[in-house]
Amino acid sequence: MRTAQQLAPKVTQLAPGLTQSFVREALHRAIVGAGPLPPAAEAARAQLEEQHGDVDKAVRELIQNHVAYAGVEGLATNLGGLITATIVAPASITGLAIIQCRMVAGIAHLRGYDLDDPRVRNAILVCILGEETVRTMVKRKQLPAPPMAIATAPEHDPTLDRAVSTVLAGELVGRVIGKRIATTVGKRIPLVGGGVGAVTDGWSTYRVGRYAGREFRLRALR
DSSP states (O other), rough: HHHHHHHHHHHHHHHHTSSSSHHHHHHHHHHHOOOOOOOOOHHHHHHHTTTOOOHHHHHHHHHHHHHHHHHHHHHHHHOOOOGGGGHHHHHHHHHHHHHHHHHHHHHHTTTOOOOHEEEEEEEEHHHHHHHHHHHHHTTSSSSSHHHHHHTTTTTOOOOHHHHHHHHHHHHHHHHOOOOOOHHHHHHHHHHHOOOOOHHHHHHHHHHHHHHHHSSSOOOOOO
């Protein structure tokens, strides 16, 4: 992990977009739609219709779908050896960020949250950090509260926008580089990276989805 942390700044230098603005752009694309993926709310409503109005089943289906998307993305962007890490890492980070943002945004929408609300958008990004990271950051007072409390705070705190985006950008870079190091150095077989990448990204997405499902509790639409 120390090596991953050392490589992360180099990756952000090669791809300057991997910053706070990158994270916000990934969230924006996830919400409004990116490539073949329709907007998060639209996909969520389609799942709700398929599940005959059962919100919890729609949430589970949404998570399963995005785990599959993440697995495909992980396979496609993790082939090759460590020597190519700084080239493919930006693509891997972008794909995974959009997939996970879209999934969490869909869950929030199904549970009755307004995706245009900046408090909700910050809560979505905080979810992607993962439960353990959030718990640690709250304990150290690096975050004011878990996602649910951020989404339902009395008012929006603009200073939180930059803080959350900065931390998440670094976290995503570290995850991708760390995953590639473990795959290439541990296995010594570059092509194995695709399979490991698929499993790792899929599992990471599943955990984020489950966490978001617990945090975004059902509330009435206004």
